[in-house]
């Protein structure tokens with residue numbers, strides 16, 4: 001899907017930004033459009049402060065002149081705008097394709113409102129075609145991987161787990177962890193999967209974002225659609 005669609009979704013979310021807001025700044029190509037559109041507004045006098053969800057976003061936001069803070073300084077945020085790898089009609093999400101899921105989840109959870117921006121290719125009936133990123137600590141990686149595979153089997157999946165970056169040079173997150181990508185095809189019961197994964201020692205977080213997104217701006221050929229969950 002085109003970059004233009006991502007930019008349109010980002011522009012729609014920007015309409016929700018008001019002066020004085022404390023903003024969570026997401027990660028990824030769509031979230032970068034948002035930061036790039038926010039920059040000129042800030043330089044024109046819009047007073048906001050941003051908490052970035054990755055070092056990459058922090059660097060971009062700084063280059064745009066956006067004032068940054070940490071969650072230590074601002075433990076409560078007004079609005080987070082972030083992309084997603086997949087979203088369903090209830091706005092359950094898979095995130096973490098760009099490796100930022102842990103900080104993204106912390107920042108989204110600290111926000112009164114989280115908005116997803118995406119192009120229409122991210123919309124799915126059922127989550128799971130996009131491999132689920134699972135962030136794990138490097139210590140005990142082999143054992144954690146086995147434990148994850150066992151839990152997934154118990155839940156009825158035929159798990160295909162791959163270490164992002166490969167064994168020789170695994171990908172390292174901003175929090176100095178690794179990521180196992182679980183190709184699950186279809187995630188029938190996301191909450192049960194989430195709970196089971198979080199009970200495994202060595203698992204730091206996973207990319208299922210459940211009950212966090214309040215709205216999504218999804219850009220497609222017919223324009224930008226605003227989706228809200230039924231809850």
Ligand SMILES: O=C[C@H](O)[C@H](O)[C@H](O)COP(=O)(O)O
Pocket residue numbers: 026027028029030031082083084085094095096097098099100101104
């Ligand atoms: O870790 C990365 C994030 O969860 C991204 O928001 C997600 O991967 C979507 O990225 P993009 O907008 O580049 O498709």
